[in-house]
Amino acid sequence: MSDLPEIQQRELAALVADLSALEPAQWRAATLCADWDVEEVVAHLGGAAATSRPAWFRSMFAAHFDASLHNRRRLEDFRGSTPQETLERFRHTGPIDSPIKPSPAGLGEIIVHSEDIRRPLGLHHAPDPAGLLEVAKFFVAKNFAVNSKTLAKGLTLHATDADFHEGVGPEVRGPLLSLVMAIAGRATFLPDLSGDGVAELTTRLAV
Structure with a gap:
């Protein structure tokens, strides 16, 4: 990009x-x-x-x-x-x-x-949508600075506000920013997410 x-x-x-x-x-x-x-x-x-x-x-x-x-x-x-x-x-x-x-x-x-x-x-900001999408794709493909690829492995990540659907396995869905932050290791964003893969992602983040 x-x-x-x-x-x-x-x-x-x-x-x-x-x-x-x-x-x-x-x-x-x-x-x-x-x-x-x-x-x-x-x-x-x-x-x-x-x-x-x-x-x-x-x-x-x-x-x-x-x-x-x-x-x-x-x-x-x-x-x-x-x-x-x-x-x-x-x-x-x-x-x-x-x-x-x-x-x-x-x-x-x-x-x-x-x-x-x-x-x-308590501050709110919506990142550039195209840029955020590129970051999400990078995070599921690479472990760099954060173990995002490892955290996302074996899960399907489905954004509810963007054209992003990656992976195979139990689904984790929610706003794209929350998905990105969760696979960047930020458990604070887990309440924003739903799906049968959230439990597994929660376990991984607790390790």
């Missing part, structure tokens, strides 16, 4: 708009991303966007291919001395240059982590 960088840029701008309206305490709010607060997720996204493909490989090599260490180093490099400084830096970032090219992996990072921030804060 040739316009993925443009879609990424629009999604980044939408997230910046939401972040600009946050109260100071909200920057320390918990997110759906492990133990990171809002500022840390933003710094993670910014660090990913600021890291070129060659720099990504050098960073992973230096971290002995420990993705958690790599992510923490890039996060801390990007993070400002205050949340507002972090936001100002993030405001000027470009699309994430995925190590897998061509690939919707960078857009997937933005969509998933934006929801990691928005959902706990």
